[in-house]
Amino acid sequence: MTIYDISEKAGVSIATVSRVLNGSSNVSEKTKKKVLDVINQYEYTPNAFARGLGLNTMKTIGILCADSSDLYLAKAIYYIERKLRANGYDSILCCSGYDLETKKSSLNLLITKKVDGIILVGSSYIYEKESDNKYICDAALQVPVMLLNAALDAPNVYSVVSDDFTSMYEATIQMINSGVKDPLYFYNSTSYSGKEKLAGYRAAMESKKLLKSGNMMQLYQGSHEDVPAMAEHLSRLAAKGVTFHGVIASDDTMALGAMKYARENNLKVPEDLAIIGYNNSMLTECCDPGLSSIDNKLETLCQHLITTLMGILSGTEMPKQTLFSGELIKRGTTLN
């Protein structure tokens, strides 16, 4: 069933059918109804490929993320997909992994597929080395590129980020003020936001003259094994004689590992060990007491990202970078 069939059955030209299909004006009510009736009767839907060819768009946005099964990224994808669809766009999803080469090829694949825009979900897409970010600039030559939780100053790339530096700074200050003078900091990535968070902790500790280089540790793990790995790591530290009464983690999963360590060693949380996580994920409810965690307003970020993207696609000038502040959600793992 093509537009020709419809036009024939309705006794009009294909141009007219096209016009009613695209809600163009300049078609009389009478013929409009006539055409619509035929369309409904035969359940005709225009061929998306032909349509794409003519319009040079299929109203599709490419979503790139390293690992769609990651708790936080999955949530972001969910919000993004829903909001895109509410705006009449579909999403083609691509999991790129964390390797630069596969990221490049995934990005190219999306461009080849002729998406109208690309969203890079998560901070892992931005590298420290300037030249490693060139692949994003190249892509931005073709279609607008949106970054979630990462920033890059380049033509046609737009960033919406949470103020992880300040969030982490304030969380650290709050923990120090509550009496914990030796909070450890754990992170597992040096991505864009990973660096921001680390810097926030650093700045807070420095401002209180408490910074010790040994207090910041990187844990290399996939999220699955993070909980036991973190617990073990803390045990080793304690065995080595390191003392600590607080743990700040760049991720709820690691914070949960600290909880596990506390339970195994009969430490009271938060009295003996205060713990702060990051992302305010469902994991915060999965332990006892509930995990205090920083909420970076993911849904708001996503909403803004989509709004910006829609603006760009409709030709409106849009802000190149937007910053949202986060908030520490206090549950039971922090002293007041």
Added chain:
Amino acid sequence: MTIYDISEKAGVSIATVSRVLNGSSNVSEKTKKKVLDVINQYEYTPNAFARGLGLNTMKTIGILCADSSDLYLAKAIYYIERKLRANGYDSILCCSGYDLETKKSSLNLLITKKVDGIILVGSSYIYEKESDNKYICDAALQVPVMLLNAALDAPNVYSVVSDDFTSMYEATIQMINSGVKDPLYFYNSTSYSGKEKLAGYRAAMESKKLLKSGNMMQLYQGSHEDVPAMAEHLSRLAAKGVTFHGVIASDDTMALGAMKYARENNLKVPEDLAIIGYNNSMLTECCDPGLSSIDNKLETLCQHLITTLMGILSGTEMPKQTLFSGELIKRGTTLN
């Protein structure tokens, strides 16, 4: 840059360019190289829309799921996306929610987008009422439909499911044999696999003459609040005088709620309260002791699903339904 530009610069016809692009034979090494050189020099990639129009496919599979941020579904989507891409297909993702009407429209949207096949991820797509499943049959008239963790006997729909009945049956038997005579059963959906699991528990309890109708309870929640909701629910039950020494949950999240309840009430796990979850998710590592949970081999299921789909798309006859057995992973929350 179109195929015309390339053909001109290479001094051949567009047909020849197309042939080297599509690896067709009947083109001499010399001209092939000549064309390839030009293509590389200008970084030409064929227009996907025109290609789609000509070939009537864009090598894209539609993935429909109720909620891509759900732990289990997110994992499934991840596996599926990776495996699809390894087979040269891309995925367009659609979150349909749990409502039948939005499911229908999401499904239609995918078909409109001319995907080559559709994967329905999760058991919520199959309804008890036969007529409610008609929308799937309709879709299957257009493209092959794959069901993950749900089954439907209809033309052009293929199912790959885990044997949730048996898994739950055996888990229940094991708990009973370990000495727990009054395990409670909790579920939160009556979807296809939800019913299978329930029936498995039921059959096991019946076979041991322990079945009481009050022992099976449905918890209506979104996954976020399941942990506290479950804990509260158990507290209320205990307050009402219900005794139980075991909890079997159709989902790890609810099982974690039972853990929370045990901690709050100083119950020893598993001695005072044995707990079994379902899905063997990362949550099993998030508590102490580790949560015993049923693993239904999600990656295997997804692998098989993709293999089947690829077979169908290449015109091979494929089994309409495949069943995989699961396995109870014993951690610390079950007695031997």
Added chain:
DNA sequence: CCTTGTCCATAAATGCTTTCATAATTAAAA
């Protein structure tokens, strides 16, 4: 000289959008 096979170009087909021209209708002016 005729056949066979290889290599390649021409042209048709794919199903839509859109511009341009024209026909029909309405409004304004005479």
Added chain:
DNA sequence: TTTTAATTATGAAAGCATTTATGGACAAGG
């Protein structure tokens, strides 16, 4: 009322960038 101008409704045809069926040119073999 008639004529003219302006407006609105419609059709014909030209893209859009591919794939592919058809057939022609040329070389080799009989």
